[in-house]
Amino acid sequence: MSTEPAFDAGAPWQLHPSVAVRAERFGALLYHFGTRRLSFLKDRRLLDVVEHLACHPSALDACRAAGVQPPEQAAFTVALARLAEGDMLVPGGPR
Amino acid sequence: MTLAPAAAIAPVRRSGSQRAPGGGLIEHFERGLDAPICLTWELTYACNLACVHCLSSSGRRDPRELTTAEARAVIDELQAMGVFYVNIGGGEPTVRGDFWELVDYATDHRVGVKFSTNGSRITLAVARRLAASDYVDVQLSLDGATAEVNDAVRGPGSYAVVLRAMENLATAGFAGFKLSVVVTRHNVTQLDQLEALADHHGAQLRLTRLRPSGRGAAVWGELHVLPSQQRALYDWLVARGEQVLTGDSFFHLAGYGASLPGLDLCGAGRVVCLIDPVGDVYACPFAIHPQFLAGNVRDPGGFAGVWRTSELFTDLRRPQSSGACASCGHFGGCRGGCMAAKFFTGLPLDGPDPECVLGHGAAALAALDPGAEIPTPAADHSRRERHRAAGATRVPVAFGAPARARGRAHRPVSACDESPLAGLAPPDEPEWARALTPPDRPGSSVAPS
Numbered sequence: 379m380s381t382e383p384a385f386d387a388g389a390p391w392q393l394h395p396s397v398a399v400r401a402e403r404f405g406a407l408l409y410h411f412g413t414r415r416l417s418f419l420k421d422r423r424l425l426d427v428v429e430h431l432a433c434h435p436s437a438l439d440a441c442r443a444a445g446v447q448p449p450e451q452a453a454f455t456v457a458l459a460r461l462a463e464g465d466m467l468v469p470g471g472p473r
Numbered sequence: 474m475t476l477a478p479a480a481a482i483a484p485v486r487r488s489g490s491q492r493a494p495g496g497g498l499i500e501h502f503e504r505g506l507d508a509p510i511c512l513t514w515e516l517t518y519a520c521n522l523a524c525v526h527c528l529s530s531s532g533r534r535d536p537r538e539l540t541t542a543e544a545r546a547v548i549d550e551l552q553a554m555g556v557f558y559v560n561i562g563g564g565e566p567t568v569r570g571d572f573w574e575l576v577d578y579a580t581d582h583r584v585g586v587k588f589s590t591n592g593s594r595i596t597l598a599v600a601r602r603l604a605a606s607d608y609v610d611v612q613l614s615l616d617g618a619t620a621e622v623n624d625a626v627r628g629p630g631s632y633a634v635v636l637r638a639m640e641n642l643a644t645a646g647f648a649g650f651k652l653s654v655v656v657t658r659h660n661v662t663q664l665d666q667l668e669a670l671a672d673h674h675g676a677q678l679r680l681t682r683l684r685p686s687g688r689g690a691a692v693w694g695e696l697h698v699l700p701s702q703q704r705a706l707y708d709w710l711v712a713r714g715e716q717v718l719t720g721d722s723f724f725h726l727a728g729y730g731a732s733l734p735g736l737d738l739c740g741a742g743r744v745v746c747l748i749d750p751v752g753d754v755y756a757c758p759f760a761i762h763p764q765f766l767a768g769n770v771r772d773p774g775g776f777a778g779v780w781r782t783s784e785l786f787t788d789l790r791r792p793q794s795s796g797a798c799a800s801c802g803h804f805g806g807c808r809g810g811c812m813a814a815k816f817f818t819g820l821p822l823d824g825p826d827p828e829c830v831l832g833h834g835a836a837a838l839a840a841l842d843p844g845a846e847i848p849t850p851a852a853d854h855s856r857r858e859r860h861r862a863a864g865a866t867r868v869p870v871a872f873g874a875p876a877r878a879r880g881r882a883h884r885p886v887s888a889c890d891e892s893p894l895a896g897l898a899p900p901d902e903p904e905w906a907r908a909l910t911p912p913d914r915p916g917s918s919v920a921p922s
């Protein structure tokens with residue numbers, strides 16, 4: 379298996395501009411037009427985080443704003459890291 | 474229900490402990506989505522070739538085909554529904570005078586386009602233009618690693634045309650276009666050569682199953698992969714992992730062992746569908762028959778209405794009976810195989826696939842009452858002068874300036890092998906990956922489309 383690249387949740391991130399998001403009853407579908415990959419979010423708060431990443435100075439702030447509780451943070455960070463690994467998220471900055 | 478987010482996203486296919494609690498995505502898929510993930514849209518029935526296995530029985534244009542304005546309205550709907558991309562085929566889609574206009578319209582509206590072609594119009598200039606867009610992907614159809622094998626199915630000269638198109642795309646720097654092959658008993662021995670051909674041009678190989686759809690119904694018996702070749706095909710696919718794309722073509726082979734990459738279910742009317750050139754909406758591009766016709770985009774509710782409320786699609790989204798397959802230990806991966814393959818060979822939809830790896834399909838076919846009526850594919854637009862028995866025929870291909878004139882003849886080749894899931898990265902649902910993916914499978918993070 380590939381090793382998990384470093385993901386800094388304290389840094390600003392944003393959705394890759396070529397990623398389209400579609401909310402679904404079970405969460406959301408993400409499609410990356412560049413890599414032509416499909417991913418799934420099965421948690422509405424994760425969708426909220428992902429959609430608003432660019433509005434926050436860090437991924438952690440985006441999670442807090444979406445109501446992620448401290449004990450849940452590690453799991454959300456892993457999820458975001460995986461999205462970044464798939465190029466769904468790219469380093470960004472608050473607008 | 475709270476889902477642990479680590480289990481709740483699945484950007485790469487993985488094995489192990491990521492099982493999401495509660496219903497898996499496969500269940501969501503089987504119940505249907507509010508909109509298709511992707512769909513096949515055949516823009517025209519016109520085609521200059523007469524591939525013997527053409528799934529849409531293309532040849533002649535249909536005078537009722539959607540107008541430019543109607544096609545744009547469909548794209549507007551797809552955008553509103555959040556459809557990520559369309560697999561455009563035909564017939565040969567590029568023969569429509571408004572083809573590029575529609576491609577631009579779709580991509581401007583963030584509906585991605587993948588189109589299938591024989592490549593006769595993929596000049597270097599076109600290739601450069603295509604290479605510049607993230608939102609357009611190209612799929613060239615080739616059915617053999619040698620002219621002999623390919624041209625027997627697709628028509629004389631078609632091999633050379635595809636090779637030239639591949640060279641143009643490679644020269645233009647279009648990395649990762651698709652080389653799409655319908656697997657037959659004649660080319661299944663050429664898989665390494667086909668892969669090398671794709672590699673050499675920076676393309677990705679895509680293999681699809683020959684289904685008895687369209688004109689394929691007439692030749693399926695003599696072309697489909699032999700039972701004795703299936704195991705080798707399966708092993709070859711397993712060894713390639715996600716390096717080779719397969720859409721939903723081979724999940725009926727899951728009985729040999731681990732599931733293959735690709736979509737593990739029949740998505741007909743649930744996550745995919747077909748819009749045909751006259752706007753008819755079918756459950757699947759391989760199922761052009763009144764029994765699988767859900768409606769028409771010209772209906773008052775438009776495409777969205779058909780997708781969301783048609784009786785047929787509602788029905789397909791109900792739990793399906795697994796019939797004779799219910800007691801089979803391979804049902805989890807195989808799921809009884811392909812609905813269209815069963816239908817057009819006269820088998821019950823809730824029984825085994827005609828190519829069931831346990832041989833139950835072959836036995837069921839042998840047991841069919843010889844007098845029983847087998848459904849014939851509908852919407853035949855084949856040219857009348859076609860000589861099916863003698864192999865593919867070909868009408869002259871006009872190269873050079875794009876023909877603006879509508880109508881007859883002299884048009885490039887058909888997307889004879891469009892899969893409803895072309896380009897669909899398999900939904901890397903941890904639940905089924907956990908169950909079915911060996912932990913050490915290579916290429917687990919390679920985009921399968």
Ligand code: SF4
Nearest residue numbers: 739741757811812813
């Ligand atoms: S090709 Fe077969 S398995 Fe795939 S969606 Fe159509 S009917 Fe279902």
Ligand code: SF4
Nearest residue numbers: 798801807825826829
């Ligand atoms: S019996 Fe049915 S489920 Fe089992 S391998 Fe054959 S087609 Fe697949």
